[in-house]
Amino acid sequence: MSSHRNELNAIAPIKSKSMGASPTSLSAAISVEHVSFSYPSRKETPPALNDVSFRVDEGQICALLGPNGSGKSTLFRLLATLLPWQQGTGQIFGVDLAHSPQRARRLFGVTFQSPSLDTRLTVEENLWHQGKLYGLNSVDLQQRIIECSTPLGLKDWLPKTVETLSGGWKRRVELAKALLHHPRLLLLDEPSVGLDPGSRRELWQELARLRQMGISILVSTHLMEEAELADQVVIFDEGQKVAEGSPDELTQSVGQDALSMTPRNPETFAEILLQKTGRNALRMGSSFRLEGQISPGLVEELATSLGPELRAIGLIRPTLEEVFLKVTGRTFESADQED
Ligand SMILES: Nc1ncnc2c1ncn2[C@@H]1O[C@H](COP(=O)(O)OP(=O)(O)OP(=O)(O)O)[C@@H](O)[C@H]1O
Numbered sequence: 580m581s582s583h584r585n586e587l588n589a590i591a592p593i594k595s596k597s598m599g600a601s602p603t604s605l606s607a608a609i610s611v612e613h614v615s616f617s618y619p620s621r622k623e624t625p626p627a628l629n630d631v632s633f634r635v636d637e638g639q640i641c642a643l644l645g646p647n648g649s650g651k652s653t654l655f656r657l658l659a660t661l662l663p664w665q666q667g668t669g670q671i672f673g674v675d676l677a678h679s680p681q682r683a684r685r686l687f688g689v690t691f692q693s694p695s696l697d698t699r700l701t702v703e704e705n706l707w708h709q710g711k712l713y714g715l716n717s718v719d720l721q722q723r724i725i726e727c728s729t730p731l732g733l734k735d736w737l738p739k740t741v742e743t744l745s746g747g748w749k750r751r752v753e754l755a756k757a758l759l760h761h762p763r764l765l766l767l768d769e770p771s772v773g774l775d776p777g778s779r780r781e782l783w784q785e786l787a788r789l790r791q792m793g794i795s796i797l798v799s800t801h802l803m804e805e806a807e808l809a810d811q812v813v814i815f816d817e818g819q820k821v822a823e824g825s826p827d828e829l830t831q832s833v834g835q836d837a838l839s840m841t842p843r844n845p846e847t848f849a850e851i852l853l854q855k856t857g858r859n860a861l862r863m864g865s866s867f868r869l870e871g872q873i874s875p876g877l878v879e880e881l882a883t884s885l886g887p888e889l890r891a892i893g894l895i896r897p898t899l900e901e902v903f904l905k906v907t908g909r910t911f912e913s914a915d916q917e918d
Contacts, residue, residue, distance in 0.1 A: 607670070608764050608795035609635040609658065614667035616653055627653040629818040631667070635797055635811065637763075640790050642806040643799040644899065645815030646915035651799040652692065654815075655768040658797070659689045671764060687764040688757030692772055694749060695756070698742040702733060702752050705741060706759065713760040720759075727755040731785060747778030754785060758794075765789065767798040771805060783808050801915060803899045814903060816914060821906040826899065833897040833905050838869040838877060841891040848888060855884050868895075 616628040628650045635641040645651050656662040658669060660680040669676040674683045696705050703724060710720035728734050731751045741749060750770055757765055767786075771779045783805065786796055798809070806812045807826045814822040814829075822829055842848035845865050852858055852867070860867035869877075873894065882892050903911045 606637045606672070607634045608637045608639070609633075609641075609669070609671055609797060611654075611658075611669045612667055614654070614657065614664075614669060616650075616657060616662065616665050618653075625818060627818050628657075631815075631818070631820050633813050633820055633823055635795060637672075637795050638790065638793055639810040640786055640796045640798065640808075641811040641813060642809035643797060643813050643815060644801065644803070644806040644903075645799070646801055646911060648817075649815040649914075650818040651801075651815055652768055653818075655689070655691070655766055655797075655799060658766055659687070659691075660684060685760065686762060687766055688760065688762035689766040690750075690753045690757050690768065690770055692769045694753070696741045696749060696752055699740065701738055701740055702728070702744070702755075703737040705752060706737075706755055709756045710759045715759065723759055724755075727758045730788065731755050745778070746773050747775075747781060750774065750778070750782055751785070754789075758789075762794070764795045764797070767796065769799050769801070771800065771802065779805070801911075803911065806899055812899065814899070814906065816903070816907050822902055829899060829902045830897045833901045834870060836873055836894050836896055838873050838881070839866050839891075839893060839895045840869070840881065840885070840889055841866045842885075842888050843890055844888075851888055852885065856881060 611634070612632045614628055614631045615626050617626040621627075631650070631654065643651050643654065653662070657664060658671070658676065660676055660683060664677040671683045671686050674686060676683050697708075700708075706724045706728065707720065710723060715723060724737070725734065728737060731754060733748070733751055733755055736744065736748060736752075741752065744752070753770070754765075754767075757767075771782055774782060779802075786798065790796060798805075800806055810825060812823065812826055812829060813820055822832075824832070840848075840852075840860065842851075845862065845867075848867060849860065849862065852860055858869065860869045862868075878892055878894065882889065885892075900911055903909075903914070907914065
């Protein structure tokens with residue numbers, strides 16, 4: 580890691596250069612094939628994971644996006660070798676997780692949703708104990724603590740007790756812990772839960788820096804705006820993979836750009852639109868959406884004919900929310916509340 584320190588200091592653009600490469604030209608950091616899993620205590624309910632296959636290319640940030648209960652944490656527990664493999668296979672850099680869990684554990688670092696820090700100890704003591712668990716000797720560990728904490732901005736915090744740190748800084752300590760043994764892959768289960776938007780942004784900047792160092796990252800989230808920052812997105816729902824691709828590929832799969840109109844009075848707008856322009860638009864809350872053939876002059880044409888009826892009109896790009904709606908028939912918000 581020390582040889583990469585200069586790279587670490589430069590904040591990377593969040594999109595990776597390798598995004599355009601074809602999947603087959605990169606080796607797989609993670610490969611899961613036909614994975615199903617049922618919790619023994621819940622045999623009567625649908626499986627937590629149902630025939631899931633996907634791969635994460637080396638050097639990429641892959642976001643696992645899904646509503647609550649969609650199976651993200653279960654997949655993380657399997658990848659982290661904390662649950663037994665029931666059906667299907669999983670490999671990390673070609674190492675089979677069911678057959679060689681010890682070997683695989685050396686290749687990844689992991690953080691879970693629930694904090695794993697001892698808040699009464701200092702940052703340094705937390706890192707020290709973790710390093711000892713990895714079997715690092717004291718001299719190497721001392722150096723490694725500096726190497727991992729410095730780029731994360733933690734060096735001055737080493738003597739501080741963890742309970743005095745904000746949520747964002749605690750997450751950084753968790754990241755430093757996961758990095759101590761030089762992993763090639765980070766598994767981060769909902770690392771931004773409980774963080775304010777500013778800390779979330781900083782966390783994603785850290786992830787981009789780590790990717791610049793060549794570390795592959797699988798990060799789960801139920802926030803669309805986070806998933807849109809990743810190179811690759813795998814969307815889960817009810818234990819199944821329902822879509823995957825780069826954010827651009829996914830949103831383009833939904834269709835072309837659409838036109839959004841925000842009327843002064845949403846209740847009467849549909850009728851006025853039909854009368855004045857002969858068009859029907861889809862109501863989405865307080866705005867209306869027109870899809871299909873959106874010619875360059877259409878915005879102007881509608882603005883002229885509807886003038887006083889409109890508060891705003893403009894072209895919009897499809898989002899991951901619409902991808903989820905298309906592949907599941909439900910809005911992400913309603914799916915998130917169902918669990
Ligand atoms: N330890 C467990 N024992 C029994 N069932 C579980 C256990 N953990 C999760 N489940 C169930 O498995 C399914 C998938 O849950 P999982 O936690 O993997 O989803 P998730 O997408 O990570 O959701 P969340 O973000 O809420 O953690 C859910 O129906 C959940 O209730």
